[in-house]
Amino acid sequence: MFCSSMVRTEAKGKAIVDTIDVPLRHLVSYVLVDDVACEGSFDDALQTNTFDYVIHTASPYQLHVTDPVRDFLDPAVRGTRGLLQSVHKYAPSVRRVVLTSSSAAMINPHGHAAVYNESCWRPMTWADAQLPQNAYEASKVFSERAAWALVNGTDDLDSAGETALLPASHTRATLFDLSVINCTYTFGPVQRWLTSLDSINTSNHRIRDLALGRWLKSDAGSGGMPPTRPVFTWVDVRDVAVAHVQAILVPEAGGRRFYVVGGHFSNGRLAAVARASNSETLAKRIPPVEDTPDDMPRDVYQFDNSRSRDMLGIKRYRCLEESVMDTVDSILDLEKCFI
Structure with missing residues (x-):
């Protein structure tokens, strides 16, 4: 087993490797990806080794928003779509991609559901997304929708969702399937x-x-x-980690969202x-x-x-x-x- 982390800086990559127990450190490496929003930014990283699984855990986050598209939406949506496209083009061995989304893509603070589950999506238009106060939530909604749309082979972001809910006759547009972890405050x-x-x-x-x-x-x-x-709502980071690993290991997890909340x-x-x-x-x-x-x-x-x-x-x-x-x-x- 070999693990390669994609990081934005040399310092972050070295810090991650240094946290691994010394006897296992040779199994971990990192690759620099400067700007996830740039087209083809993941291409080289995915050609360094033969991978079985990919976990996409983060997009840029900042407290002070000056430009919602530049600061949140482009890195989240383009970054997610770009990674999946690179996997499809250059990593045919990958069987599943696990995407870290958020309960922000589910919860509607303006009209709460009595009970939230994986069927829930936060209503969000592109016009709503332009408002700074909606930037983070919009980035999660649109990046997850974009991921499902790409895997399912549709251009309709508004209806894109779990592959598992599509007719059995539906054929995925990618060799890999997708599993999404929707975690809350961690x-x-x-x-x-x-x-x-x-x-x-x-x-x-x-x-x-x-x-x-x-x-x-x-x-x-x-x-x-x-x-x-x-x-x-909240969840412990260690339970979130287990959810990501299990989303790789459990065959039935493909094509599904998971609301991970403690x-x-x-x-x-x-x-x-x-x-x-x-x-x-x-x-x-x-x-x-x-x-x-x-x-x-x-x-x-x-x-x-x-x-x-x-x-x-x-x-x-x-x-x-x-x-x-x-x-x-x-x-x-x-x-x-x-x-």
């Missing part, structure tokens, strides 16, 4: 090779800020715990978990109970993750307490590196 231990506390993944920002005392109110009354909205959370519940740890360090940093109310709506939307449990074999998702405290511990360890 908590879990942070990587030790991060260069700063600011480089922690966005989902973990709230746990980072909690653990570092940034939710404490100032003497002037400013600051405090931010509201949880609009997302109230449970509900609120910022108040995160604070309660950290407070219950009895950590001396955290005791000075966690706001008092009266400053961390549970703001989860009584009618919060529900989720159905039975497909991921039944088909991918994730019988038990990690609980919030385990995930939060493992995340906090990793952040406090990382903090020591920068003191």
Whole structure:
């Protein structure tokens, strides 16, 4: 078995390889892909070895959007489509591509479903996508639609979806099939090779800020715990990793989406978990109970993750307490590196 990572910088590639246990390090390499939105950017990488599977895990993300198309939509949509086209042209040995999408491609904050599952798609027009506040969600909707459209051989992005739902007589347009992981806010231990506390993944920002005392109110009354909205579901990164591996290994996973979600959370519940740890360090940093109310709506939307449990074999998702405290511990360890 051999694994090659496509990364944007030499430093990121080296950092990934260095995290692998030394006896296994010779099985891992990396290839630089400077700009995923450029046509043919994956061509060379896919010709370096013979691959059986490809996992596409990321597209650029940034907090401050100045141009939705340039900053989000082009890298996500062109990057996803470009990778699949390169696989089709230059990697005929690839049997399956696993795409990391998001619950952002499913959840409609303007009219929640009572229960979300893999059949749900967030309504999104290209005009909606031009609004900066919709840029991230739009990038997930359109990049996933583009992936299904390419594999299914259709130009109709609006209706493109799971191959498994098409008639049995339908023939894929590619040699490989597609499996999609729609994960929600992703908590879990942070990587030790991060260069700063600011480089922690966005989902973990709230746990980072909690653990570092940034939710404490100032003497002037400013600051405090931010509201949880609009997302109230979470999953642990280790369960997400298992889902990706199982999506490769399970034959029936081809042509399907998987809603990978572990449970509900609120910022108040995160604070309660950290407070219950009895950590001396955290005791000075966690706001008092009266400053961390549970703001989860009584009618919060529900989720159905039975497909991921039944088909991918994730019988038990990690609980919030385990995930939060493992995340906090990793952040406090990382903090020591920068003191």
